[in-house]
Amino acid sequence: MPAAFDALVIGTGQAGPALAARLAGAGRRVAIVERAAFGGTCVNDGCTPTKTLIASAYAAHLARRAAEYGIQAGEVRVDMKRVKARKDAVVAGSTRGVEKWMRGTKGVTVFQGHASFVNENSVVVNGETLTASQIFINVGGRPLIPKMPGLDAVPYLTNQSMMDLDFVPEHLLVVGGSYIGLEFGQMLRRFGSKVTVVEMGPRLVGREDEDVSQALREILEAEGIQVRTGAECLAVEKDGAGVSIGLGCHEGAPRERGSHLLLAVGRAPNTDDLGLAAAGIKTDARGYVEVDAALRTTNPGVWALGDCNGKGAFTHTAWNDYEIVADNLLSSAGRKWTDRIPAYALYTDPPLGRVGMSEAEIKKAGIKALVGKRPMTRVARAVEKGETRGFLKIHVEEGSKRILGAALLGMSADEVVHSLIDAVYARTPYTEFQRRVRIHPNVSELLPTVMEDLKPLAP
Ligand SMILES: Cc1cc2nc3c(=O)[nH]c(=O)nc-3n(C[C@H](O)[C@H](O)[C@H](O)COP(=O)(O)OP(=O)(O)OC[C@H]3O[C@@H](n4cnc5c(N)ncnc54)[C@H](O)[C@@H]3O)c2cc1C
Secondary structure (H helix, E strand, O other): OOEEEEEEEEOOOOOHHHHHHHHHHOOOOEEEEEOOOOOHHHHHHOHHHHHHHHHHHHHHHHHHOHHHHOOOOOOOOOOHHHHHHHHHHHHHHHHHHHHHHHHHOOOEEEEEOOEEEEEOOEEEEOOEEEEEEEEEEOOOEEEOOOOOOOHHHOOOEOOOHHHHOOOOOOEEEEEOOOHHHHHHHHHHHHHOOEEEEEOOOOOOOOOOOHHHHHHHHHHHHHOOOEEEOOOOOOEEEEEOOEEEEEOOOOOOOOEEEEOEEEEOOOEEEOOOOOOHHHHOOOEOOOOOEOOOOOOEOOOOOEEEOHHHHOOOOOHHHHHHHHHHHHHHHHHOOOOOHHHOOOEEEEOOOOOEEEEEOOHHHHHHOOOOEEEEEEEHHHOHHHHHHOOOOOEEEEEEEOOOOEEEEEEEEOOOHHHHHHHHHHHHHOOOEHHHHOOOOOOOOOOHHHHHHHOOOOEEOOO
16 A cells, blocks of 8 residues: 655755645645755755865965965965864754754655656655655756766766865866866865866866856966866876876877876766656656746656756755745745746855856847956955955846846855846846945945946957
């Protein structure tokens, strides 16, 4: 006899637990299934641990720069065991919190094990069948392992196994010059590793505008990170105790040797072992669950939330998915993920805060736009703090004066960008944005100034 519930949530990532709690609060009998650590990627091997480790790396970096501020700090030594212990303590608090929350929520029953669909409204977990008229998939993703010649014969790290690192690798080869690769690359460099970032594309973070890619490259190179772009023919082989990677680059040495290899080339959704076909749920060619604007799958009783639907790859987009689905089910709110404006941060130092359209997207859409740009060297707060790398760049639409998007690469940009996120959502004309008084000294106070000197976007 299957165990029957009103709602069944698969996965305890960033959308599942909040949805389970909200549905239970509305009187539904809810089951939630988790096959690994509670809290999913963000809590266990994504945002929380990386930002905790990045904080340690920043401390080491600042300690090395202490003399610039007139402070004698002595020799800087990184104790990776203690760095890892600090990270583990932060992660343990978060994952325990999610588990305690779910087990302590009235109306929620927790199942630990792998869930797989057996028909349209049932899954099996540890041999037990669970049924529900509404099922919510929040299974997230895992590191993508590329098809690279030689990879089956060499050891490699991923963002998951990096979490176990309690030593400083002598020379880390990072394959992938995008968000995850750059955060780890700069972090390990600051811990003391030699770091080489290898990117197949012609530039780092290829989704960003060229000036952002270039500035990031210069910032990383200035810290001693070697960047190899255009590495189109990647192949790896064992080299003594380390690993050697063939780059096939147009310039520079054709091979790089390192002690450790980190793969950071993207993510794959955890949908291949979910039995989706048995439930009539379609995926795209890359395995992402197909959803409509309200996040409903091709099975009308099943929704997909978070990374597995391919409509966002962030904790805040997964959380927003939860809000959309819960509001629609409980308040007939008619919310859609398509109303979401892209916003995210890259947590290098300095960080990149992004919102809305990039320069390339504006040009592609044929929008007549103006751009304002200011180097961080002309931001008082940055000068005072000795953190003047990067720039602030804002795009506005010529006719409506609406703020279309921004790329802020500079100190505190991950926070500063929020005032522009609000303005983009509110469709605020930049002329109105400029009238608001901001606090001095602050990076945010310069945003209106950036919009004072606008130039037409070059075609
Ligand atoms: C290194 C790294 C750094 C990141 N940093 C940031 C950041 O700074 N900011 C940000 O916004 N985002 C960041 N992200 C992305 C963020 O972690 C994800 O977008 C976020 O976790 C949302 O995931 P989710 O809710 O879709 O699922 P996940 O968090 O991946 O959780 C899915 C859960 O489902 C479980 N599961 C999967 N299949 C099954 C099954 N069949 N049965 C039972 N359980 C199952 C998994 O075990 C997992 O616990 C980062 C990601 C990585 C890898």
